[in-house]
Amino acid sequence: MDLVLQLLVNGLVNGSHYALLGLSFGLIFGTTRITHFAYGPLYALSAYACWWASAKLGLPLAAAAAFGIGAGAVAGVLCYVLLYRPFERAGSPPLVILIASLGLLILLENAIGIVFGTDTKVVAAPPAGIFVLGPAVFTSVQLAQVGALAAIALALWLFLSRTRFGRAVLAQTDNPEMATIVGIDTQRMSLLVFALGSAIAAVPACLVLVKDGATAHMGFVAVFMGFVAVVVGGIGSLRGAVAGGYALGLVESLGLWKIPSEWQSTIAFVVLFLVLLFRPQGLFSGRQ
């Protein structure tokens, strides 16, 4: 029973991490319908920027993280302006944009390896605080992962529901054709979601840097899990993306209670498979 509690805590922590990935990827994907594979290396880039600011500029960790988030946002915007927008203007089909994004992923992953080297990057941080909750244990970094999701989700919800631009984004994620008809400036909105989504993605990236260190290829798993969280939750629903992230984290963790751990990824995907078999529109999307 103790193990279950610990696995539950782990599931919630990892779920928060996946939810952040789902939220940021879903914001971009839901609004622009660009399968943004380059999300992966941008995620890694944010972590590296944070590392660089901390190790090379000597900034305190919080400032370095802010630097990483800013760098992520700038990189996201550049990515849209320099890569995706020209493709969109040329009327390229979504699949072509997907492969272009993949090209950028290959380019950036290797560029990071060349520029920063291939060893794992770690930041000098005081050892993580350890909290004991009955039989379960968690660290301050894990607590930060949960807290980050809560804070970001709340802020994002306020932004999306209270501002004109936010409502436009929601309208667009809900129904891309509708927004064009209503006359929302989709390009400005794309810029905004790329900035916002990439900035949000930088948060889990910096936390993983502190927790496990950063490598050039850390983003591949991130974009993969973000995408999966979005689809499980139901495309076009940010609430769904968060729920999908938690579903993924909990299944991956609790699923291993009685099953050997070599089946970890398999469990998650078998569950996914079943979910989609019975709820093809995703877990949390109301739309048929």
Place this chain on the structure above:
Amino acid sequence: MDYVFHILVMVALFAILATSFNLLIGFAGLFALSHAAFYGIGAYTTAIIALKFGLPFPVPLLVGLAVTAAAGMLIALPALRISGDYLVIVSLALQVIVIAIMLNWTALTGGTDGIRNIPRVQLFGASLDTAPKFLPLAVAAAALCYWVSWRVGASPFGRALKAMRENEVAAQAVGKNVVAMKLAVFGVAAALASVAGSLYAQYVTFISADTFTLELTIYVLAMVILGGTGNLAGSLVGAAILVVLPELLKFVDLPPDIADKARQMFYGALLIVMLRLRPQGLLPESASAHHLHAPPERPRVDTPVAAAALEGRGLEKRFGGIVAVQRLDLAIEPGRITGLIGPNGAGKTTAFNLLTGFLEPDAGDVLYRGRSLRGRKPHRIVRLGIARSFQDLKLFTRLTVLENVLIALPRQRGDHLAAVYLAPWAVAREERANLARAMAVLEFVGLAARAAEPATGLSYAEEKLLSVARLLATDAEVLLFDEPLSGLAPSTLREIQPIFRRLAASGRTIAVIEHNLDVIRELCDVAIFLDEGRKLAEDTPERLMQDPVLAERYFK
């Protein structure tokens, strides 16, 4: 020069993977990212059969082919229910599961050690143990696989796949069994990929799970999209470029510690540039030139038939708490035009959906010629002679006008893969007759001049005409039109209306949903007034419109 031969072997293997993948994503529009799993299942099955049973080539390949085709159809099962982004995830799930089985079912697959010492192919007394010796086999296999894919693509079956890609519901509405089509195309694509896997296993003689990962699928996907989806020759070009390009980049001299990463950066950049220059792929999907081969004779379109009444009895349909249709009894009689009128949300389209099997009624029954249609799938109902059009038309927009009609023609032998391969001459002969029929239908509605153009280029009125033509092509006796005339200019209306008249005069059973009361009055012999899911009245249009209660309901 074994190196060059080796690269050519790899080009051949990837050509097989790319063309077969193109069948799935380019033709059928099924975005399933499990191709590496098929490749891997073929390789593993071959290795196990060849090692454990010592059977000679091509037995391991054929067993691999059968096993993989079955696996492909297994993936198709969820794909029957879902599509688009969700299919991506389902197929990813299968990819992950296949890899996990390769890694963990150690007794069969060697687990993380993989399988080594896989026997070489022995052919004509020679062991194909070097790249130059293996190349002829690889090229022959690639050519054969290409031919198989090409036959699929060029057949009526391939055309139906594209129709399914454009609009699955509309494909069903013209009588296509999309379930069978998905199963077939998954089976074929998986089987072809397994050929590549089988050859790979016997060429390298060592396999392990990490060759068959998602990265490989993505690599093949890039080949298909770079080459051009829906164009098989494009996939060949894509495979050749993406296999050879990294090798060419090896000849760019760079400091060794960054060389391979820099080359991959360059590779990524080149991929982007190529896509930028050719956004539709290097060889985009081309419109067919079918119309050129149509024989001159034109069969008659409005041949007299003795249709029967289509009856709905006690139909009920609820969506959640909302009752869309309740206790609906209606009979649409042959030889005349029946109008369905009523305010928005009255249940008119739902009634059509219930009559044609697109919705299953919660209660009640649909009868045609004394037979119950309950529980029958839409494509079967079309084959029984009852077809419908859609308010939003659901044309196969990227296909030509002619192809839109050709697809709808009934009982095509070429829709079945067995006939495509086993009776190619009969299929070709039938295809010529079908071209003539399709042209006749287009002439009947007045669209013959636009036959070779893609449906995207049509005007609104022409789109409506094409949807009528497509419905006619199904050869159904009962034709249900959902707002075929809405939004048309009066002059156009006058041109189109006679088409319906002639069809009714030929003995067919015609129903039309229409909002414009003038049109109803001019066109219909009888009108049925629906509101809140019930039939309120049935009479001639004139008398219905004089009823003040109905008029109030209609204009409320």
Place this chain on the structure above:
Amino acid sequence: MMRKLLLGFFAAAFAIHAAAQSANDPKVYKIGAILAMSGQASWYGTVMSQGIKQAVEEINAKGGVNGIPLEAIIEDHKSGNAQEGVSAMNRLLSIHGAKIVLTSFTAPTMAIAPLADQNQVLLLNGGGVSNNLVGASKYIFHIRSLAADLGRAAAQHAQSMGAKRMAVLHWKNDAGDNIVQAVKPVWEKAGGTIVAVEAVPQGSTNIDTQVAKVRAANPDIVALWMFAPEVGIAVKRLREFGMKQPIIGVEYTANDAKIAGTLGEGYLFVNDFFQASAEFPWSQQFAQGYEKRYNAKPEFYAANYYEGVYVVAELLKRARAQGGDYVNGEAMKKALYANPKFDSVYGGQMQFQPNGVAFKRVGLFKVEDAQNKFQKYIEVR
């Protein structure tokens, strides 16, 4: 650009192929290396290629071998991709005419073994640790201890510490699985139980679930049958989960040490003995040279491939002395077994056993004050 590349491609291919068949003494000794130069595990490629480069430069600075310079040709297997390995091997054979190839990672090595047999290429492995690699080719030799042997040695030490309940975190690959299988009988025969065996996919950073299960099993020792950089992450996470039990493993690279930080203190590992002190001048010289060259701590894998080049150089000398055509797998294999002893950068000499694996001294190390402190030599039984 493309045309020039194509021309170069064919011209280089044919010209060099022809040249390689001329005399017994080539103009230059070409040493191919197929490493993880890109992809997820490219850290391995970086350090291995740095070790090779250092050795080649040192040897060439002294006039080469037999008066002939060495040339290293680094190829990429994209972090363990068998198919890439085969392409790289074909390039090395056809374009460079290389007859000596340093290899790494199991899958690409297994995949190129048949080509090595056909073309009489000497393969020298200093990275892959799977049992399967032994005898994969007629001409394959290994200059690092097998993972299974190191694991057994670590288990023996754990027993001598009085541990009875072992929990295992292992890489889900052939190397990890090999150790799991090798240790189980040893451990259970001595009366111990294995209370948890948790697999970690290579390259996964999130191992919290596995760590939780290890913790719940309440072991008195945790064994890490895995390699960089997961070792560092695992040590860190185990400690962060509040586990105080001893942790023992088979490797601890500088990269791992960086990740674990102060939480790595007290970690035990059994590995090929290495001590860069005055007592072992070559070790010291290598370590100082590496640090000067690359401004980084010398890595275990760099040392192996550095040593690999020196073994090849020595073999070339001995094989040449036999006379005849000597730059090929058959002649070099003969020379190797004529005298299987070679100087080792790990101190003293190593001896190749009949199965092709070099016997090296294995030591137990403990992390103390951020240093890998040598504890004692361990006999691998």
